[in-house]
Amino acid sequence: MPEWWTYRPEDFLLFSPRVYWRMFELHNAALWPLQALTLAFGFVMLALIVRQPSASGRSVALILAILWAFVGWSFLWNRYATINWAAAYVAPAFVLEALLLLVIGMLLNGLVFDRRGPAGWTGYVLLAFALTGQPLLAPLQGRVWASSESFGIAPDPTAIGTLGFLLLARGKFLSLLLPIPVLWCLLSGITLQTMGAPEAWAPFAAVALTLAAYIGTIIHQRRLPPTA
Amino acid sequence: MARVPKNQVGITENRMLTTRRMLLRASLAAMTATGFPPVVAHAQDGRPATRRIPSTGEAIPAVGLGTWITFNVGDDPILRGECADVMAAFFEAGGRMIDSSPMYGSSQPVVGHGLRKLGRPATLFSAEKVWTSSGADGPSQIEQSRLFWDVPRFDLIQVHNLLAWEAHLQTLFKMKAAGAVRYVGITTSEGRRHDLLERIMRDEPIDFVQLSYNIVDREAEKRLLPLAAERGIAVIINRPFRQGTLTRRLAREPVPRWAANLGASSWARFLLKFILSHPAVTVAIPATTRVDHVRENLAAAAGSMPDAAIRERMAAHVQNL
Numbered sequence: 001m002p003e004w005w006t007y008r009p010e011d012f013l014l015f016s017p018r019v020y021w022r023m024f025e026l027h028n029a030a031l032w033p034l035q036a037l038t039l040a041f042g043f044v045m046l047a048l049i050v051r052q053p054s055a056s057g058r059s060v061a062l063i064l065a066i067l068w069a070f071v072g073w074s075f076l077w078n079r080y081a082t083i084n085w086a087a088a089y090v091a092p093a094f095v096l097e098a099l100l101l102l103v104i105g106m107l108l109n110g111l112v113f114d115r116r117g118p119a120g121w122t123g124y125v126l127l128a129f130a131l132t133g134q135p136l137l138a139p140l141q142g143r144v145w146a147s148s149e150s151f152g153i154a155p156d157p158t159a160i161g162t163l164g165f166l167l168l169a170r171g172k173f174l175s176l177l178l179p180i181p182v183l184w185c186l187l188s189g190i191t192l193q194t195m196g197a198p199e200a201w202a203p204f205a206a207v208a209l210t211l212a213a214y215i216g217t218i219i220h221q222r223r224l225p226p227t228a
Numbered sequence: 229m230a231r232v233p234k235n236q237v238g239i240t241e242n243r244m245l246t247t248r249r250m251l252l253r254a255s256l257a258a259m260t261a262t263g264f265p266p267v268v269a270h271a272q273d274g275r276p277a278t279r280r281i282p283s284t285g286e287a288i289p290a291v292g293l294g295t296w297i298t299f300n301v302g303d304d305p306i307l308r309g310e311c312a313d314v315m316a317a318f319f320e321a322g323g324r325m326i327d328s329s330p331m332y333g334s335s336q337p338v339v340g341h342g343l344r345k346l347g348r349p350a351t352l353f354s355a356e357k358v359w360t361s362s363g364a365d366g367p368s369q370i371e372q373s374r375l376f377w378d379v380p381r382f383d384l385i386q387v388h389n390l391l392a393w394e395a396h397l398q399t400l401f402k403m404k405a406a407g408a409v410r411y412v413g414i415t416t417s418e419g420r421r422h423d424l425l426e427r428i429m430r431d432e433p434i435d436f437v438q439l440s441y442n443i444v445d446r447e448a449e450k451r452l453l454p455l456a457a458e459r460g461i462a463v464i465i466n467r468p469f470r471q472g473t474l475t476r477r478l479a480r481e482p483v484p485r486w487a488a489n490l491g492a493s494s495w496a497r498f499l500l501k502f503i504l505s506h507p508a509v510t511v512a513i514p515a516t517t518r519v520d521h522v523r524e525n526l527a528a529a530a531g532s533m534p535d536a537a538i539r540e541r542m543a544a545h546v547q548n549l
Binding site: 010018082 | 333334
């Protein structure tokens with residue numbers, strides 16, 4: 001892009017805040033009552049992790065993969081791309097995340113959700129926000145309930161919730177599953193910030209907490225004495 | 229009347245057009261040099277003033293309708309209806325030029341929806357853009373845009389933000405020669421790449437140039453606007469309100485009383501009259517989602533226009549706020 005340094009985030013914002021939030025309203029109306037099911041999936045995964053930490057990897061990975069593919073197709077490809085052509089290029093990344101979850105979590109059985117300590121607790125905080133906190137942001141910001149963002153329906157709570165689950169997991173290929181939700185949160189945060197929406201703090205905070213917890217875990221592991 | 233051989237019709241028309249462009253060009257250049265406001269036609273009933281497109285002499289209302297952000301409403305039926313209402317008010321108030329781009333998300337199909345809803349107004353002046361880095365993809369993108377608008381052909385197609393401009397201009401010149409488009413133009417915004425734009429204006433036979441110009445961003449006055457007048461190129465002004473930031477900032481201040489003599493009773497009229505009073509400016513294309521604002525914008529093109537001295541007073545007033 002010529003003279004790229006002269007461009008600001010505002011130059012790439014193609015829509016108004018009103019159109020953006022109305023989009024969630026229309027999306028929720030079109031999918032209702034699927035929100036109840038996707039939210040139930042979130043709580044089922046949480047229950048599996050709590051009750052069967054070492055045996056829930058495949059189930060959680062499968063459900064997350066389905067939700068990522070669904071959000072990529074239904075929201076990004078079919079809905080968001082109508083007002084933001086860039087979303088059509090992001091949608092395949094959601095499908096890629098779904099494939100990675102299937103391969104790493106299902107085929108390789110590479111996720112074990114038994115991590116506790118600071119990273120695990122951070123994961124629970126992110127999960128609590130994604131499942132119950134994020135939908136409340138709409139009425140708290142003076143918008144109608146119908147424009148709420150739900151886990152498994154909208155990309156932000158899906159990405160934040162996934163980061164929460166991943167912080168509770170151990171696994172050889174875990175680092176391959178983090179970049180797409182982190183990048184989505186950054187992209188969404190920039191979009192919301194450019195729109196002047198206070199909700200921008202949520203995806204930014206999710207990224208900050210995830211990176212802090214993940215880096216903290218790596219440092220902690222390196223300090224542990226080698227096992228015989 | 230003597231019959232003109234078929235192969236000479238084009239030549240005769242070309243000569244007529246050349247003469248017209250030369251005359252308009254000379255008068256525009258003279259006005260630009262002397263600082264006199266442009267000669268504009270005013271309808272009797274408060275309709276917007278019109279300007280001549282130098283390459284043909286065709287008259288066009290001096291205020292058009294931009295669609296950047298405002299018309300990108302996706303499939304939302306309520307917001308699409310509101311856009312159609314804005315278009316209805318625009319045509320009702322005498323507006324003609326609607327400008328869009330493949331870059332503007334769903335704006336093109338939303339314009340098409342509005343045109344169908346309004347029964348395809350015959351007065352429409354359709355201004356589109358080609359925006360792809362591949363010259364080979366230009367024709368298919370233009371055709372897709374035409375299908376979105378649902379028009380037989382575009383009046384004007386511009387190369388958006390100078391992207392792959394050499395290849396696209398060749399395509400557009402061929403389309404113009406074949407009668408598939410009436411005018412060819414090129415655009416930039418936010419003051420980017422003015423040097424290249426100037427070179428294209430000097431070297432290529434374009435009909436229109438589109439650029440950003442407003443009461444606080446006056447870079448174009450130095451070279452581009454005088455060059456457009458000199459070369460007989462019509463000028464479309466985008467971002468006349470700096471995407472609304474100017475009107476929002478000025479909303480806290482009262483419009484100066486002396487501006488009432490110009491009929492500038494609001495900041496929107498004040499800002500647009502400043503732009504439209506530059507002799508080289510043909511059309512300004514503010515974007516809006518509101519019916520009252522579109523009427524207000526078109527009203528700015530009616531009534532008297534400031535002369536060079538008043539223009540400077542207007543700019544100084546805004547600068548000092």
